[in-house]
Amino acid sequence: MLTSTLGMALREIRRNVLRSVLTTLGIVIGVAAVIMLVTLGQGATDKVTGDIAKMGVNMLTVVPGAERRGGASVGAAPLTLDDARAIRQEIPSVATVAPSAGRGLLVVSANQNWSTTVTGCTNDYLSVRDLRLAVGRSFNEAEAQGGSPACVLGPTVRSKLFGQGDPLDASIRVGKVACRVIGVTEAKGQNTFGMDQDDFVLMPLTTFQRRILGSRDVGAISMSASTETAIPKVKTQLAALMRARRKLPEGAPDDFSVRDMKEISETLSSVTGALTALLGAVAAVSLVVGGIGIMNIMLVSVTERTREIGIRLAIGARAYEVLLQFLVEAVMLSLFGGVLGMMLGLVGSYAAGRALSFPFRVLPEVVVIAFAFSFLVGVGFGFFPARRAARMNPIDALRHE
């Protein structure tokens, strides 16, 4: 009985291909929209998380000033190299400590100039920031101690100053300091916020302090925790240590702040996640609209086929068998639309993901949910027309013209 019901429904759908396709269009678009939005949203989340991981996932940074973002606030004492040393000695779960200081400066080569951020740092900064050298080397001992000025370029600065030429051993001027290029880092590209992560010049911290800053101040101390799980512990220890070193009385607010990449990453993920859910919900509305389309056509179909229903009833079909027939037809239409929409959605999100350079990750549960939803839409919106068919009086139905 069930197989013949399926067969009958299939034949009825094939009998009017154009109408069936148009009927399911709403479901196709709805399912495609849900899958595309959720898949792209997931891609965006993955990209954000990935970008932050590129900045160094286990990284914490302490900067002077109480403000959470936007650099040092007025009045807070700067950090010092001694702070960095103290952190390295007293917090065991810290793997690497990298004090740094930065300033925006004009850098000039033989015939080009470029305004960029110059950061004074140690070699540890490279590992904490997950920077790798494409060519050349990092600072040697003599340079780190404040010997002859050397610098490492980000790929953007390199191409601005040298184009395709070889920058190694070239001499550039950083602010007022003549400086030898010893290396270029690998490109990282833009981060999630559209900032160029390759636009910088690194030089040894001591050189930077002495020649450019003119003070012993440290702008920020970055450190990497030995493991991800150690981050909260490091954070509390770090705060306690800094408070002690800065002699803050009990109850006074911190005049420094600690940034934690993992925290930022989680916040951003939850934002993009919420956005994805919202967009998905909006797209789900179009599924309901698609369901109404199916209901509409099924109602027309039931009226058109009144005589057929009369024949079936006269021949001995029970009401629920007629109901089942029309319900199966609606569900098949809906599922057919669901499958079509799913393919469209996956292809579409793959294409859009490529265009936006998002990673393409299909969430299996979304596919299952979209499928289940189109099934439910078929049952929900097919039921009313099917019941109308099943409740027909055979005598009237047979007489219907």
Next chain:
Amino acid sequence: MTDTAAPLIALRDVFKIYGSGESEVRALDGVDLDIRTGEFVAVMGPSGSGKSTCMNVLGCLDRPTRGRYLFRGVDLAGASLDQLALVRRHYLGFVFQGFNLLARTTALENVELPLVYRGVPTVERRRLAAKALADVGLGGRELHTPAELSGGQQQRVAIARAMVSEPSLLLADEPTGNLDTARKHEIMRLLRALNDERKITIVVVTHESDVADFASRTILFRDGRIERDERRGAPS
């Protein structure tokens, strides 16, 4: 009559009343009727006489307002709609004036339809349907759709559909109403033959006396009552 066998069908004081009070219409007004297995009955009467209503009650398509309807000795007066559907499925065959075949569906599939609801497996279904079509002289036309068949041929398909499930009772409502005289007689001879050879009980509703002449018994309705009930010759 000295026949002691229980009748196939017995209507006892059956009323079918539409509306109430002033506008009350008695489509059936106390009908008593026995039909025995193997009879070929023509039901006649002017329009509005109650013959179609009687047919609907006999066909389990409609339920009487009052009275008893015994089918093979079982009272169907209180049966549910689903139970009536099952009676139709297993014991009744229908032929209509308008043929009532499924459009854009082959003759074979039309004939198969009652077997689908009986749950007969596909292969067996196909064989029985092809045989039924051959029996009404339409062998070779299995894959024609109603639109590709003449009126007489369409009615033969409908008869094959009614006969394929070997019903106890074949009900034909104006089966020749849409056909010319030659086709009309052809269809009636076919029904006559089914009655003679297979002892199928047949009830035909008609308003044409030449159609009624093929039957062995004629019942005349007037104003919801049976006015006349005549038998011709010995029921075969």
